[in-house]
Amino acid sequence: MASILSIAEVAAMIGDPARANMLFTLKDSGAASAGDLTRSANVAPSTASEHLAKMTEAGLIAVTRSGRNRYYRLTTERVADVLEGLEKVAARTRPDGPETLRNDEATLHARGCGDHISGRLGVGLAEALIGNGTLRHGQGGLTVSDTGRIALNDLGVDVSTLESAPRKLLALCHDWSEDAFHLGGSLAGALLQNFVSRDWVRRNRGSHTVLVTPTGAAAFKKRFGIAYRVTA
Amino acid sequence: MASILSIAEVAAMIGDPARANMLFTLKDSGAASAGDLTRSANVAPSTASEHLAKMTEAGLIAVTRSGRNRYYRLTTERVADVLEGLEKVAARTRPDGPETLRNDEATLHARGCGDHISGRLGVGLAEALIGNGTLRHGQGGLTVSDTGRIALNDLGVDVSTLESAPRKLLALCHDWSEDAFHLGGSLAGALLQNFVSRDWVRRNRGSHTVLVTPTGAAAFKKRFGIAYRVTA
DNA sequence: CTAACATTTCGGCTATGACCGAAACATGGC
DNA sequence: GCCATGTTTCGGTCATAGCCGAAATGTTAG
Known part of the structure; x- marks a missing residue:
């Protein structure tokens, strides 16, 4: 049984647009390099690297090295399940979220x-x-x-x-x-x-x-x- | 199809320990008053009220009034599903999270x-x-x-x-x-x-x-x- | 009608997380 | 060996989210 704190930490990992972007890219494509994920999330390489390190540490993704490239993938199907579940919940809430421009x-x-x-x-x-x-x-x-x-x-x-x-x-x-x-x-x-x-x-x-x-x-x-x- | 941004926002809603606590209380008990959730999350009433407002606005929970009490519940089973999924993921990652005391x-x-x-x-x-x-x-x-x-x-x-x-x-x-x-x-x-x-x-x-x-x-x-x- | 209870609003404070550029490190191609 | 590419590390900046107390508002019991 995971504690509330650890559950909140996992959710917070997904709760950043750049990290969420990377996670969905991995869910859809299976694996991707750090460079791929950097471009996907549209952040600086240093930012992407820090996010990837956090998600790895949190156990959501795993990394393998191939030459100069680091390839990432989701650690388990359960992570993919959570992403799908969040997608369904998000689709049924206000489509433009709490804060929008006019x-x-x-x-x-x-x-x-x-x-x-x-x-x-x-x-x-x-x-x-x-x-x-x-x-x-x-x-x-x-x-x-x-x-x-x-x-x-x-x-x-x-x-x-x-x-x-x-x-x-x-x-x-x-x-x-x-x-x-x-x-x-x-x-x-x-x-x-x-x-x-x-x-x-x-x-x-x-x-x-x-x-x-x-x-x-x-x-x-x-x-x-x-x-x-x-x-x- | 929900956007990455709205999915991240839903996840971020769960990604705070106080809010996660409230959500799990509602998952387990069905409904609870603002006061119940305040005590459950161990925060000040003002803090709890702000969190409840955010989760209501985000579409995760709904409120009904009964006398001076406000009762909250999860809006859909999909929200409960996400919470269970997050719990499973959290249970399989590092049990004590990235930051612990010795x-x-x-x-x-x-x-x-x-x-x-x-x-x-x-x-x-x-x-x-x-x-x-x-x-x-x-x-x-x-x-x-x-x-x-x-x-x-x-x-x-x-x-x-x-x-x-x-x-x-x-x-x-x-x-x-x-x-x-x-x-x-x-x-x-x-x-x-x-x-x-x-x-x-x-x-x-x-x-x-x-x-x-x-x-x-x-x-x-x-x-x-x-x-x-x-x-x- | 008043006091008590439940809850919200608001202004303020502080910690922190996301972001980045520059530099450093690792690897591969030539 | 050098250069290019991919990635990481580190120091710094800044916006913001969580927190709270005090005051205000709404509702009910007596």
């Missing part, structure tokens, strides 16, 4: 020229990506720079694939709500898919709006300098 | 006159209970004072029941390890049972020693002024 801070909608990210996120993204050189505003319109191509690929957006499609890659559209220009085109759509898969934003069913999560707000601020305030 | 700081053993709590805990308890008036050192030996009786009952130790048993209620025995007197008798045994159930101490299998947990160290310091240092 609804109308980012919108997604489809128009003639493809997906758009409007609102503060879309405008902020447009400004950030032009400002940091990812996108270039040239004579031929908006284009992706060479270094920008690499950065977007690192983020998980394959620019070449998007370019070979018939849809327009990039567009700047006037955003009446922010009185500025926001991002449109298939790149905007791909970015948004990426943000959804990272749980930076969540789609609102039956609406074009998306919800920026606290994790997303932190990521947008850090990566793109887009500031959001947590609201009640 | 083994030899308290010992429990049975002698001719009944249970003893020796070592620092036993000596500290004896001193504290005499010092705060719970126990009186009179001509008839060591006795429980009237106010001490109430205090012990509040702690969950039923002194009357112990007194009606044939075993010796109280004894002071010389503790060679601390060169002082420690507590013995059925009251010592009942206190120790109480501490185990609160996860303030844990028995070491195959040994008379017990382990003082960080929670226990905090409680002993606060309630009895017995200082422990957390060790590696």
Whole structure:
């Protein structure tokens, strides 16, 4: 019979988004290297290493070495069972958790020229990506720079694939709500898919709006300098 | 499909010892009042109220009112399932968790006159209970004072029941390890049972020693002024 | 109506955990 | 042997969660 304290410690191990991400990656894939899990959780290697050490020490995961790589896996099926159980419980509680940003801070909608990210996120993204050189505003319109191509690929957006499609890659559209220009085109759509898969934003069913999560707000601020305030 | 973030939030809800205590109390008993859960978790009413509000908001528990009491219960069987799963996982990981106090700081053993709590805990308890008036050192030996009786009952130790048993209620025995007197008798045994159930101490299998947990160290310091240092 | 009980709210305090960059260490490829 | 890659360690920063007491609020018993 485990004590309340040790049970709480196991739950707390799962109770961090980065660690939870890693645990689910391991549940789904069976095993993964420290590098894989670092990218999956989107944290610094040092952060990932510390989390992996904690989960190993807590007995949730086990490690084997293969060359320079360390491969991790869940220690038992019971750990996987707990993750599934938590997933079921989480699915039945409030879908956006106790703390969310307000609804109308980012919108997604489809128009003639493809997906758009409007609102503060879309405008902020447009400004950030032009400002940091990812996108270039040239004579031929908006284009992706060479270094920008690499950065977007690192983020998980394959620019070449998007370019070979018939849809327009990039567009700047006037955003009446922010009185500025926001991002449109298939790149905007791909970015948004990426943000959804990272749980930076969540789609609102039956609406074009998306919800920026606290994790997303932190990521947008850090990566793109887009500031959001947590609201009640 | 719940997001990683919402799953981590559910797990984090369980990942606090006070909240976990309340959740398990509800799992075992079906329903309990806020006051019951406050005592169970051994926190201040304000702390308990805040925890209950969080778990309610997170969808883990639900509340109904009856007069001045608020009664809580788990919202679904899935929550109970997760708690059981966590219990199984915790039972198979390191039983004393990543951080414990050293083994030899308290010992429990049975002698001719009944249970003893020796070592620092036993000596500290004896001193504290005499010092705060719970126990009186009179001509008839060591006795429980009237106010001490109430205090012990509040702690969950039923002194009357112990007194009606044939075993010796109280004894002071010389503790060679601390060169002082420690507590013995059925009251010592009942206190120790109480501490185990609160996860303030844990028995070491195959040994008379017990382990003082960080929670226990905090409680002993606060309630009895017995200082422990957390060790590696 | 008042006192007692149950519970909540709020402001404040403190410990701690997550995060990271830089440096160090381990391993493999050339 | 050197360089690149993967990973860990360590010192430091900062946000936040848990805790509480005091006061406030709600309900009931007398």
